[in-house]
Amino acid sequence: MNRLSELLPGKVSVEPEDLICYGFDASGLESPPAAVVWPEGVTDVVKVMEFAYTNAIPVIPRGAGTGMTGGSIPSQAAIVLSVEKMNKILDIDRENMAVLVEPGVINGKLQRELQRYNLFYPPDPASMNFCTLGGNVAENSGGPRALKYGVTRDYVMGLEAVLADGRIIRTGVRTAKGVVGYDLTRLLVGSEGTLAVITSIRLKVLPLPEGVIALLALFKDAGQAGDAVKQILSSRIIPSTLEFIDGGAIRAVEAYKPIGLPGDSEALLLIEVDGHPAEITREAEKISRICESLKGEVIMAEDEAAREKIWESRRAISPALYHIKPAKINEDIVVPRNRIPEMLKALKRLSEETGITIVNFGHAGDGNIHVNLMVDRNNKEEYKKAQVLVKEIFRLTLEFGGTISGEHGIGLTKSAYISMEIPPEELELMRKIKGVFDPKNILNPGKIFP
C-alpha cells in the first residue's frame, strides 16, 4: 500500500481508525479494509484501478455506506475507494433538463439544488439526506416516489466509469433517446460496484411539480387499508407516493419520535399527489373520500411544514426500529401489489408460529414491503431461527410471483439466496458478464454471486 500512497499522496490512509470507519455500513456487517483511498477525480480512480489490477488487489467502491446488504463491506486485504470527495454537481443543464454529477454528490443535496431552478430529480431513498448518487446508481435505488416516477435506472442517461484495468468508458447518451449498441448504462446501474467504478453520472431531471399534497390515513383494520390502496390505484389517479406502515411500526415511531399517532392504529397510509394545484386538490379529495368510506381517519397536509412533519415520521421508521433492536434483519421483498394483503397475512402467521416479531412498512403502491425481523444478531440462537424464517419469507415471496429485493440489492447478505430467484442459466450469463468486465475479479468481489 506504500506504492499506492506514493501514487496518490495525501489521499490514502492505512490508519486503524480509518480502516474501522470504512469497514462497516448500514447492513450491520463489519470487516476492515487494508487501505482507504479518497480519489478526487477520474484520474485518481484510474491510478487506483491500475495499481489494483497490476497487483490483483480487490477494490470496494463506496458511497456513504447507507446500503442495507453489505455491498460496501470489504473482503479481506481490499482497498476501499470512497467517492466522498468526488462530490461536485458539474452541470445543471436547464434547457435539456439534465444534470451531470460526480458520484459522491448526496441525493438530497441535488434535490435541494434543483428546486432553485424549478427542477426535480424524483428518486428519493429514505436515506436521501445521506446517501450518494453513485451509491444510488450502483444499487438502482428506489424510494417512495417510484410508484409514479420510477427508480434510479429510469433517470440515468449515461455514465463515465473506470474498468477493472483502469481504462475509462463512457456509456449512454447526452440526449433524451439513444439506441446505439447494447445498453451498457443500464447494465452498470444496479451492478453493485462489481463491473466498474462510476466516476460521473448524467441524470435526466423533470420540471418541479407545481404543488404537492400529502395525506395521512389511519386505519384500525389493516384489511381496510389494503382495500383503500386498491381503490385508489384503480381510480385513475397515480399518486406520487403510496406508503404503508403497519401497527408495529407506528408504535415504534411513536416511542422514538412522537407525532401523536393513535396507538390503536393497525395501518397507516401516507399518500402524496403532485401536479397542478387545482388537479391535486381534486385528487386529494377523491383519495380522502375513498379512505373515509373505509373508516380511515384522514389528515391532509397542504403546506410544506405539515408535509415535512409527516415525512419525518416516515423516515424515522428505520432508525426507530434499530432503536428497539440494534441488529434487526431488514428485508425488502416485492410482491405483485394485489398480493400484498395475502403476504401480510402470511407474515403475521409466520410471526405467530416462530415467536419472532415482524414489523412491516413500505411502498404499497409498488408492492415493495420492508419486512423487519426484530431479532438480535448477537443472540446466536435467535438469529439462526430468524435466518430460517427469512428463507421461508423469500420462498413465499417467490411463490406469490415476487422478488427478494426491490431496492437493497443482493450484496453479501442475500447472495446465499439469489439462486432461489435466478435460475442457473441466467446466473451463468451474469457471471460471464462479470468476467468480461472484471477478468481478475477485483471489483467488489464476493458480492451478488453465491
Added chain:
Amino acid sequence: MNRLSELLPGKVSVEPEDLICYGFDASGLESPPAAVVWPEGVTDVVKVMEFAYTNAIPVIPRGAGTGMTGGSIPSQAAIVLSVEKMNKILDIDRENMAVLVEPGVINGKLQRELQRYNLFYPPDPASMNFCTLGGNVAENSGGPRALKYGVTRDYVMGLEAVLADGRIIRTGVRTAKGVVGYDLTRLLVGSEGTLAVITSIRLKVLPLPEGVIALLALFKDAGQAGDAVKQILSSRIIPSTLEFIDGGAIRAVEAYKPIGLPGDSEALLLIEVDGHPAEITREAEKISRICESLKGEVIMAEDEAAREKIWESRRAISPALYHIKPAKINEDIVVPRNRIPEMLKALKRLSEETGITIVNFGHAGDGNIHVNLMVDRNNKEEYKKAQVLVKEIFRLTLEFGGTISGEHGIGLTKSAYISMEIPPEELELMRKIKGVFDPKNILNPGKIFP
C-alpha cells in the same frame, strides 16, 4: 433444411416466393434467406435454435419487417424466424397493471385491447398499426409519446427468451421493482435480435389518461417554431407529444394525402397534452397562447375524429416521402433539444451545398430528428454523394452532443458508422457480451458491429 422441416412439420418454407417476401424490410435492403420458419410457441423456437446451433446456421428473428436499418435482413444461408404466429395477448393483469404478450402481437392491437379496460401502453412508433411488440423490444422503439412517457425499455418488466443454444431464460420480474442481479432484461432490449430470441414479454401499463387534446400550430418561420418548443418546455408542462414537421415534409404530405395545410408553412408543430380534462384544457390554452404570440396559427382538436385526422397526416409523412423518392435515406439522429435550431440550420446549409433535398420531421421534444435525404439509391452517383452527406450529418450530430440513432438502431445500414459514436473500449465490451450470449455468432450475425 429438410431436417428442420421434419422437426417442425408445416411450419417451415423454402419456397422462392416466401424467401423473397422474408428477404426485405422497410430499410429497402434485400437478401433472401435459405428458409423461413413460423414457430407457434417457445418449444418451436427451442427446436429452431437447437438445430441452428448444432449446424451453425444463422437465425434472423423477424417481427413485421418495419425496421429502418435492415435489422431483419438475412445474411446468406440464414433461417428467418418469423414471430407472426406467436401473436397472442396472454394476460391482461388489471390489478397489477401489467400485460404478458407473445412477441408477434401488433403494437396497435395491444393499444386498442387495453383501451377497453381503461389501460394504456404508451410507446407508439409511427408504424404502430403494423409493427410487432417483439420488434419494438428488439429495437427499443420510441414514438411521439416518448417525451412524456419514455420508450419501450421503460415498460419492459421481464422477458422469456431462447438462447443461441436453445436454452430458455426468464429475465426480470413480475413486480413493479426488482434489483436482483444484473439487468439482463434491459441488455436484451435494443439488442436487435443479436443476443437471444424473445418469446414472451411482460409489459408495464398505465391508467388511460382521461382526456387528450391535440394542437396543430403552423409557422411561416421555422425559428419561431423552435422558440415555441423552447417556451412550451420551460413552462412546466410536459406534453405527451411535441412533433415537428418542416416545410418540405408538409408539402410532401399535402401532395400525398391532403388535409388542407397552407403550402407556405415552414414548420408545423403537433402537440398533445393528456390527463384530466380540466387540467389539459388549461395546458392547451397556455400552449396555444405561446404559439400565437410567436405568430403561429393554431388549430385545436378536442374530439377523437379531429385528433385522428391530424395524426393521419403525421403518420403519412414517411409513406408520402417514399412516394416522392422510393429509395430515400431516412436517418434518425438525436441532438440535445436546445441544439435543434442549430442542427436544422446546418442541415439546410448542407442541403444547399450538396444539392440534395433534405426533409426533416421528428420529435422536437426529445431532440430526435428524422432526416430524410431525398435521393434514389438506384442512382449510384447520387447515392454515393448522399453517403458522404450522411457521414457529415452524423459527425455534426456527435459534435452537438447527439447520437446517430434515437429509435431505428444500427442494424446493417449504420454499422459502418457505429465507431464514430462508440469508442473502442465499449465496442469491445459489447462484442464480448455478444460472445457470452452467442459464442457461435448465429443470432442475427452482421448486425450492429462493423
